[in-house]
Amino acid sequence: MRIATKLRVMSLLPIALALLVALVTMEAFRRVRASARRSRMANQAVIGVFELNILTYDFLQYRSERARRQWQQRHGSLLSDLAELDYPRPESRERLAELHEGLAELHEGLGELAVIFEELAAHPGEDDLAHEYRTMLAGQLLAKSHALVSLAAQLGAQGEARAAHLQNQAAILIVALVFALAVAVAAASLHIGHTVIRGMARLRQGAETLGTGDLEHRLKVETGDELGELADAFNRMARNLQAITASRDELDREVAEHQRTLRRLEASEERFRSLVANIPGAVYRCACDEQWTMQFISDAIEELSGYPASDFLHNRVRSYSSIIHPEDRPLVAEAVQEGVTTREPYAVEYRIVMADGHERWVYEKGRAVFDQEGGLQWLDGAIFDVNERKEAEQNLRDALAELERSNRELEQFAYVASHDLQEPLRKIRVFGERLETKCADALPAKGRDYLQRMVNAAERMSELIDDLLALSRVTTRGEPFVPVDLERLTAEVLADLEARIEQADARVEVNSLPTIEADPTQMRQLIQNLLSNALKFTRQGVPPVVKVSAELDHDAPAGEVCRLTVQDNGIGFDKRHLDRMFDVFQRLHPRGEYDGTGIGLALCRKIALRHGGRITATSRPGEGSTFIVTLPVRHTGERRKDARSDHDSDGR
Amino acid sequence: MSGPGAIEAALLGAMLAALVLVAPQGCSREEAERISPEPVRLALPLQTPSALAMLAAEEGLFERVGLSVEVTEHVSGKRALAAMLAGEADLATVAEVPIVFSSFERDDFRILAGVGSVTGEHRVVAHRSRGIEQPADLRGKRIATQRASAVHFYLHLFLIKHGISEEDVELVFHDVEELPEALAAGRIDAFCMREPFVSRARELLGPDAVVLGEPGLYFHTDYLVARTDFLRERPEAARAVLRALGRAEEAAGRRPGRTRARIARRLGAEALRAADPPARLRLKVSLDQSLYSSLEAVARWAMETRLVDADEMPDFLELVQADCLDAVQPQAVTIIR
Incomplete structure (x- = not known):
């Protein structure tokens, strides 16, 4: 049973026993009261009988009418009193019946004697027999009266004894019940006290053992009450303490690791702060709203704008949008919106109006950040000062x-x-x-x-x-780019040079050449100049052999290109002269050895450049030369436009 | 209305309201009776059994029960009864002997309660020079007393006790005040009386005074009596008188020494000495069965000695009115009913 239940029972036990004592006491008192009442009435009857006895004496002594009247009155009241008497015990009822009978006889005798006294008063003088009878009658009356006194006294004594007996019984019963109550309460208190003290002692001993470091110690209290729960809690605490102690080293390691992590984080944060502080630009995180509300912006913005960074945080003093040049705001919004839409980084250059009223060009690059559900969270980015570059560009x-x-x-x-x-x-x-x-x-x-x-x-x-x-x-005077069949064009150039080829006893080999978009006149000039140089700078006694070929490069960065190669077996040149041999009026040989104006290769390079290509050469002295012209196969709209512009300007 | 005046007015009003509300409940009946005391006339004999009435008057106990008692003092109970019957008083305290004699003649008064009794107070004072040394010497002597009084009855008992019938002496009757001087003057040989007349005779006779007494022979009991018209019209006043006498009884029981000192001051030290030991003086308001025996004994004596011209005994059951004391002290009523 739980201690609380025991305590409740113990607290209810005295109440229940007290109620029992009260009920028993009430019943005992009721019986005692009834007995006392009967005793009191019996005593009243005794007194009444005594009084009748007195009045009887009085009547017999003085033949007093007053005494007889009092006797009659008292007799009547005594009978009324006796009528209320009710004895449970048979012997008492028997005594009561005897008393009634005696009173009736007394009443009869007194009446007879009164008649005699009246006759005697009316006719004074009586004979000896009458006197003897009267004396005998008076004697009987007195004897009966005395007997009734004894009877009434017995009745009263019985009543008193009965009342005393009941009182003793009640007292003994009450004392016994009170004693039982005290014993029960004491026993319950001792039991509970013993249980609690024993359990507390075990708990104290267990706590002391635990305090010495014996974490294996467990309490064995299986009472099923609060002490048992307390012991269970104690054991759980010991287990937890043991577990905690066992994991203390691990915890220390975790704490040390945590501290190291913290230091790394602090160092990282310091690096981040240093990075943010030293980065040549302002780093920001802002909301994607009309004001570009800054959630964070580095202090570098002050160098850029002249306004402290704190001004822009949550638009405290001004929004970042307010310092963007009004003409550039739509540009910025469009760039950011495109970045948000495409989820690609955005970059934009625009002007800001500085605190001193001057304008400054900045370059901003950022990216929209989205959460896992795809919701736009903020914009992260950086703003750089590009004013000098812009000025330089300008x-x-x-x-x-x-x-x-x-x-x-x-x-x-x-x-x-x-x-x-x-x-x-x-x-x-x-x-x-x-x-x-x-x-x-x-x-x-x-x-x-x-x-x-x-x-x-x-x-x-x-x-x-x-x-x-x-x-x-x-x-x-350049012409627009049109498809040019280089193979056919080369054949036409060879036809024009046929006399010189025969004169030099040269052999020209032309491989398959592609069709590209180009100025046909200039292409003719380019190929003609290269073939003329191959036929011109020949070695003495060596028949010139010239090879014209081309290849297409589909993977070139600027698109598909054609590499046109003109290879000869002439005198060659030192690669040191490569840089200047394409300049105007540059000649590697005296005019007496080889004629020419020194403009041919410069013209070739200019043509190649106009077509978005380039020209270079490889050679060694005495081993021939190879000229490589790289030309775009197709031209973009811009290049065509440039070509047309050249043509138009030529037309002017 | 504002300021201190308002507060005072409010307090005054509250006090008046409290008085109006409290007065009916808080004022006791006795206090109310003190406000308008009821006048009562009491004829009081200067004798020790009536000491409770004297004490009640002195202690103001009558006033405490709402009465304004006018006390008229008399040298004997017989005079007090006569005064009451003459309409000079509403109540009186008197011994049973005058009551019995009056009851033969009239039925307009009632006994309400006994108020005290004493024995040993009555004495026979004789002149030594007349050869009287002991009771037997009274035979043939001229003995005076107050007719139809307690001392008369006592003398009757005293003589019987000593084997002397009334025919054996010359019985003469005088006013009580004259008795000591009559003895001293030799007009009588002895007289039967109580204090202070006994002491007066001692003073007058000096060593010639012979004082004879029989303590226990007769218990002189004084009763409170009232006229029937008074009882009929003012029964509450009669009950109030009994209540005051009951308080006097309680006071006497609590402080007996003080009571005796007061009695001595009023009636003389000798009167009290006669009631020594103190048990001889019993100051108690009661109605017990012995009353009837006493009355009938006196009545028989009166009829046998032809002190009254009657053959039938008065109806003493009618003479005693127990309801007043029953209402005030029911435990004090022990007559057989």
Whole structure:
């Protein structure tokens, strides 16, 4: 049984026993009261009988009418009192019946004597017999009266004894019950106290044992009450304590690891802070709203904008949107929106209005961050100062424009100069030839030599001017790109060079060549110049062999290209001269050894560049040369546009 | 109404309301009776069995029960009864002998309760020079007393006890005040009386005074009696008188020494000495069965000696009215009913 239940029972036990005692006491008192009442009434009867006895004496002594009347009155009241008497015990009832009978006889005797006294009073004088009878009657009356007194006294004594007996019984019963109550309460208290104290002692002993470090110790209290629960709790505590102690080292290790992790995190955070602080730009995290509400932005924004970073956090002082140049805000919004839509990083350059009112170009690159459900969370990114680059770009664009303008003026000048020089030069040649034809004889030999030199110089100058015009026309008079069959074009060039090929006893091998988009005139010039050089720079005694071939590269970064190769077995050149051999008027050999203006390869390079290609060469002296021209197979719209622009400008 | 005046007015009103509410319950009946005391006239004989009435008057106990008692003192109970029957008083305390004699003649008064009794107080004082040294010497002597009184009855018993009939002496009757002087003057040889007349005679006779007594021979009991008209009209007043006498009895029981000192002061030290030992004086309000025996004994004596001209005994059951004492002290009523 649980201690609480025991305590409840123990607290209810006295109440129950007290109720029992109260009930028993009430019943005992009821009986005692009834007995006492009977005893009291019996005593009243005794008194009444005594009083009747007194009155009887009084009547017999003085024949008092007052005494007789009192006797009658008292007799009646006594009978009334006796009528209320009810004895449970037979002997008492028997005594009561005797008392009734005696009173009736007394009443009868007193009445008879009263009659005698009345007659005697009416007729004084009586004979001896009458006197003897009266005396006998009076004696009987007194004797009966005395007997009734004894009887009543017995009745009263019985009643008192009965009442006393009941009182004793009640007292003994109450004392016994109270004693039983005390014993029961004491026994219950002792039992509970013993149980609790014994359990507490075990618990104390267990706690002390546990305190010495014996974590294996367990309590064995199987009482099934609170002490048992307490022991179970104690054992659980011991097990937990044991488990805790066992895992203490592990916990220490975890704590140490945690501390190391914490230090790493702190170092990482420090690095992050240093990174954020030292990164050449402002790092941010902002909401994707109209104000670009900053949740975080590094202090570098102050260097960029002149406003402290705290101003932008949660738009405390100003929003980041407010410092974006009003003309650029749609641009920024569009770029970010595209990044959000495509979930790709976005990048945008725009201007901000600084605190001092100046504008500054910045480059922003960021990325939208989404949660697992795909909801947009924020934007992470960085803002860099690109003002100097922008200025540099602008300067470069300005310089390039100036250069282009200068080139155009120079080309225009060269073209105009070359074109305008043609006419006086032609007149020099014409008049020189006429002078040579018509006046040669009139001239001395020295004069004729001079004349011949002048005509030759004019001839070279004419060639030089032609080449310069051709060079300038590459850009000024270029044609639009159209599909050009390089193989057919090469065949046409070979046809034009047929005389020189035969003269040099050369052999030209042409492989399959592709069709590319190009300016056909310039392509003809390019191939013709390369073949002419192969036929020109030949080794003495070695028949020239020239091979023309091409290959397509589909994986080139700028798209599909064609590599056109012209290989010869001529004199070759030192690779040291490769850089300058494509410049204008650069000649690797004296004019006396090989004729030429020094413009041919420069023209080739200009043509290749106009087509978005390039030209290079490999060679060794005496081992021939290989010229490689790389040209796009197709051109983009921009390149075509440039080509058309060149053509249009040429038209001007 | 505001300020201190308002508070005072409120307090006054509350006090008046409290008085109105409390007065009916808080004022006891006795207090109410004190407010309008009921006048009662009491004829009081200066004799020790009536000491409770004297004490009640002195202690103001009558006033405490709402009475305003006018006490008229008399030298004997017979005079007190006569005064009451004459309408000079509503109540009186008196011994049974005058009661019995009056009851032969009239039926307009009732016995309410006994108020005290004493024995040994009555004495026969004789003149030594007349040859009287002992009771037997009284034979043939001229003995005076108060007719139809307790001392008269006592003298009757005293003479019987000593074998002397009333025919053997010359019995004469005087006013009680005259008895000591009559003895001293030699007009009588002896007289039967109580204090303070016995002491007066001692003073007058000096060594010639012979005082004879028989303590225990007769218990002189004084009863409170009242006229029937008074009882009929003012029964509550009669009960109040009994209540006051009951309180006097309680006071006397609590402080007997003080009671005796007061009795001595009023009636003389000798009177009290006569009631020595103290058990001889019994101050108690009661009605017991012995009353009838006493009354009938006196009545028989009166009829036999022809002190009254009657052959039939009065109806003493009617003479005793027990309901008043029954209402006040029921335990004090022990007459057989």
